Amino acid sequence: MTTHKRITARKKLAMINTVVFSTVLAVFGILFFVIPKNEVSDFEKRKLSPFPQFTMQEFLHGNYIDSIDLYFSDNFPLRDQLVELSFDMKDWRGMKNEEIAFYNASEIQKTPVQDPTKPADTIGDTAVADTVPTGPPGEEVNNLFIYEGRAMEIFGGNCKMAESYARTINKYQTELKGKVQIYDIAVPSSIEFNAPPQYAKQYSTEKKNIDCVYGALDPAIKAVDAHGSIGAHRKEYVFFKTDHHWTGLGAYYAYTAFCSSAGLTPVPLSSMEKKTKPGYLGSLYWLTRDSRLKENADTVEYWKIPGKYTTTAYHKGSETKGFKSSIYAEGASGANGYGVFLGGDYPLVKIESEVKNGRKVILVKNSYGNPFATYLPSHFESVYVVDYRYYGGSLLDLIEKEKITDLIFLNGVFSINTSWHISMVGKVMRGVGKKSQTTTTLDTTKPKKDSILDKKKDSATSK
Amino acid sequence: MVFASLIFLYVFLPLNLALYYITKKANFRNIILTLFSFAFYAWGEPVWIFLLLFSCSVDYLNALYIQKHKGTKKAKIGIVSSVIFNIGLLVVFKYSGFLYENLNSLFGWHLTAPSFTLPIGISFYTFQSVSYVIDVYRGEVPAQRSLLKFLMFVSLYHQLVAGPIVRYSHIANEIDNRKFNIKDISSGIHRFCIGLFKKVCIANVAAEYVHKYMDGDLSRLSTGEAWFGVIMFSIQIYFDFSGYSDMAIGLGKMFGFHYHENFNYPYMANSATDFWRRWHISLGTFFRDYIYIPLGGNKKSAIRNLFIVWFLTGLWHGASWNFICWGLYFGLLIYIERLFLMKILNKVKPLAHLYLIFIAVIGWALFYFTDFSKLLSYLQLMFGQTGNPGWSIQLNLVLQENVFWLLITLLLCFPVYRWANNKFKRMLTRDNFSWMWMLSTGFNFALLILSTAMLAGKSYNPFIYYRF
Numbered sequence: 001m002t003t004h005k006r007i008t009a010r011k012k013l014a015m016i017n018t019v020v021f022s023t024v025l026a027v028f029g030i031l032f033f034v035i036p037k038n039e040v041s042d043f044e045k046r047k048l049s050p051f052p053q054f055t056m057q058e059f060l061h062g063n064y065i066d067s068i069d070l071y072f073s074d075n076f077p078l079r080d081q082l083v084e085l086s087f088d089m090k091d092w093r094g095m096k097n098e099e100i101a102f103y104n105a106s107e108i109q110k111t112p113v114q115d116p117t118k119p120a121d122t123i124g125d126t127a128v129a130d131t132v133p134t135g136p137p138g139e140e141v142n143n144l145f146i147y148e149g150r151a152m153e154i155f156g157g158n159c160k161m162a163e164s165y166a167r168t169i170n171k172y173q174t175e176l177k178g179k180v181q182i183y184d185i186a187v188p189s190s191i192e193f194n195a196p197p198q199y200a201k202q203y204s205t206e207k208k209n210i211d212c213v214y215g216a217l218d219p220a221i222k223a224v225d226a227h228g229s230i231g232a233h234r235k236e237y238v239f240f241k242t243d244h245h246w247t248g249l250g251a252y253y254a255y256t257a258f259c260s261s262a263g264l265t266p267v268p269l270s271s272m273e274k275k276t277k278p279g280y281l282g283s284l285y286w287l288t289r290d291s292r293l294k295e296n297a298d299t300v301e302y303w304k305i306p307g308k309y310t311t312t313a314y315h316k317g318s319e320t321k322g323f324k325s326s327i328y329a330e331g332a333s334g335a336n337g338y339g340v341f342l343g344g345d346y347p348l349v350k351i352e353s354e355v356k357n358g359r360k361v362i363l364v365k366n367s368y369g370n371p372f373a374t375y376l377p378s379h380f381e382s383v384y385v386v387d388y389r390y391y392g393g394s395l396l397d398l399i400e401k402e403k404i405t406d407l408i409f410l411n412g413v414f415s416i417n418t419s420w421h422i423s424m425v426g427k428v429m430r431g432v433g434k435k436s437q438t439t440t441t442l443d444t445t446k447p448k449k450d451s452i453l454d455k456k457k458d459s460a461t462s463k
Numbered sequence: 464m465v466f467a468s469l470i471f472l473y474v475f476l477p478l479n480l481a482l483y484y485i486t487k488k489a490n491f492r493n494i495i496l497t498l499f500s501f502a503f504y505a506w507g508e509p510v511w512i513f514l515l516l517f518s519c520s521v522d523y524l525n526a527l528y529i530q531k532h533k534g535t536k537k538a539k540i541g542i543v544s545s546v547i548f549n550i551g552l553l554v555v556f557k558y559s560g561f562l563y564e565n566l567n568s569l570f571g572w573h574l575t576a577p578s579f580t581l582p583i584g585i586s587f588y589t590f591q592s593v594s595y596v597i598d599v600y601r602g603e604v605p606a607q608r609s610l611l612k613f614l615m616f617v618s619l620y621h622q623l624v625a626g627p628i629v630r631y632s633h634i635a636n637e638i639d640n641r642k643f644n645i646k647d648i649s650s651g652i653h654r655f656c657i658g659l660f661k662k663v664c665i666a667n668v669a670a671e672y673v674h675k676y677m678d679g680d681l682s683r684l685s686t687g688e689a690w691f692g693v694i695m696f697s698i699q700i701y702f703d704f705s706g707y708s709d710m711a712i713g714l715g716k717m718f719g720f721h722y723h724e725n726f727n728y729p730y731m732a733n734s735a736t737d738f739w740r741r742w743h744i745s746l747g748t749f750f751r752d753y754i755y756i757p758l759g760g761n762k763k764s765a766i767r768n769l770f771i772v773w774f775l776t777g778l779w780h781g782a783s784w785n786f787i788c789w790g791l792y793f794g795l796l797i798y799i800e801r802l803f804l805m806k807i808l809n810k811v812k813p814l815a816h817l818y819l820i821f822i823a824v825i826g827w828a829l830f831y832f833t834d835f836s837k838l839l840s841y842l843q844l845m846f847g848q849t850g851n852p853g854w855s856i857q858l859n860l861v862l863q864e865n866v867f868w869l870l871i872t873l874l875l876c877f878p879v880y881r882w883a884n885n886k887f888k889r890m891l892t893r894d895n896f897s898w899m900w901m902l903s904t905g906f907n908f909a910l911l912i913l914s915t916a917m918l919a920g921k922s923y924n925p926f927i928y929y930r931f
Contacts, residue, residue: 009891009896013904017652021907065507065509069468073468073470083923085912086917086921092868097863102857287925
């Protein structure tokens, strides 16, 4: 009797198992074809894989099919939730050290096409794993170090690179001697001041590197001691915990250092209007999805300078036709929190003030320069903020045309020590877009930003 | 296509199951299974499908020819030509580059090897069809008259790309005549989910650490990390391969086939000899039945036979000297065990187990590095001959962050699941059914969803900069 009971129970169990399993498979499968697809993943800051176009050659190489696989996984139903679960699972694998964690760059940024463990790779048919380049030069993720809820990129620059950066700036001095005053601002990063004492010797090496830059600069160029002025306030909120940028406050201290080099009196913080945006999770959180960072969300603080300004931003390829913009994109939210400064990375932003002193400045920068730029309009008739990565025009032309008096180069130490950035800073002197479009790599490295700008009017993109 | 992909799990498999079970006609089902197998194969390798079809047709005709001329010289010609043909395929498509390279360096020639990408699964399907032809020749199975059924046997996507090497004789009955059995389907699903979990949640995780430690800059590695890296590789290869075998066996059951087991907890072994009775069983038995015994087995020139088999076993794993060395390394160990070591090992079982783990892990280092100089530096590092630090704080963190995962992985190297499943089956009655089914179905569901999350997580590819 009991045996009989057991047999029927097993059979019933088998039926339930089969039905549940097939239903789950079928439901996800059908959902995939039914649900609307997103074009863009905001967290990942990339376009999701579209359905590939068929070409015979791609098909025969297997690339077409690989692209379909990518399309499928990028657009899978509940993908965001499943990704979240996979990061939770990472937490469940063990006990997190609440104090310290390391991330290898290779762990964080995966190559999308590569499946390192296709069965044939390891068993029987040993094939060479195909490696896909991670991305454009100069935009690699660095190794990360998390200490007490603060993520820091591990700095690995060297003096040679730093000097090569300085020589690039020197070329501008040669070109503009006597016409324009040039400033260079080399900005340290979080790890310089926040590495725990036992690691400081190993990780806090940016001062030395910045000295290499400044030592190799033409003496006529004014080297701004941002390191000193930020370092003096290291205990304040000068770097984000979850983002690779400095904060508005960090940029403010660099601005005060700049003022003393440029013979200006900085506007005191107290005479500006302070605004805050809490709950900001920055790039380093989205790279790692580390729960220790999530618990330490940042607050974006910005200070609005007094006065009235007209701001115009220009899209790539239309440097003559600007549109009305603002120094502060107050609607910036979510993963775009840092976009509050200037609204993100436009090739060119022009800010005109009511100041009348005959001084006009160009700030050559990447996203690090955005909060810094917001303080400048108090001291100049016009401020031109040029993102050397995207600007297609020629700086020399712009300087000539607008009668520029001051030229600032501002870069973080990571960019200073990356050859791609150095070469872009050099190329913008005469303009890359004008000369030729031969450098196809450049075009692919430049985000085509219009699509997202159209969607989110004021938050725009941030680095 | 690979099993551990979202498109296989959520499009290919449900579609295949639905179309297969929509009808009861055996012929229709065979056609569906064959077509899906072709699609599965062509998904990654659209060109090589023709090679597969060609190879199948030759062996199909050869077997019929051999059967017709049974016992005559003609049958012998048939078998010889089939063996030469299949080995020829392997030599041309898998080993030609390796062969040319060695000839060039040996004789100073400058031959340029044909640059094929390796046809996926060629090592598996050539072995399957050659074993079939030999079995027909030996009269162990009748030749398959239906080309469709033979194509289905060779191309069955369950085992086409990563084994096990299924013998025709094992499933001959089921090729002609499969029975629907809901309990089989259910246990197949169960098995499949376990295999999927092993592959996605264990092997793939271990693979990240293998990459981190074994492919990285050795000068920055500590001895502890070097050991951890190669232990992770031992875990990766076992869970990857046995996970695939589990999925193959599970899929087989879903469609009414019963494949033989391919792994039997190899890391529980007590000697190299024992290890190879438990690791990739279908390959070991293939070499035993079709090479070792025909050569004379233990009776005639046993030592020669042993080393021929282990040379070939190594070579089968890849066209590179390190695989051959790896094969011969095990051949040598098994030879030494036969000479005297086995007697000692049998007396000290716990030590014997440590010995096996040690030689297996060293073996995997040999297996991993195709570059001998890299292997040498890695081994030097493992044995503290480089002056690198012995340990690093990062490794402590990695161990701490993975402590539960490591425990589960370790546990799964032992038959805990088999034990739990038996217990479950014995406990199951109609009275406790209401919660027992939830346990069982929930278990499958959890494995499936966790694996799906990991697969979706693999597509998470963040950038610091916006890139559209």
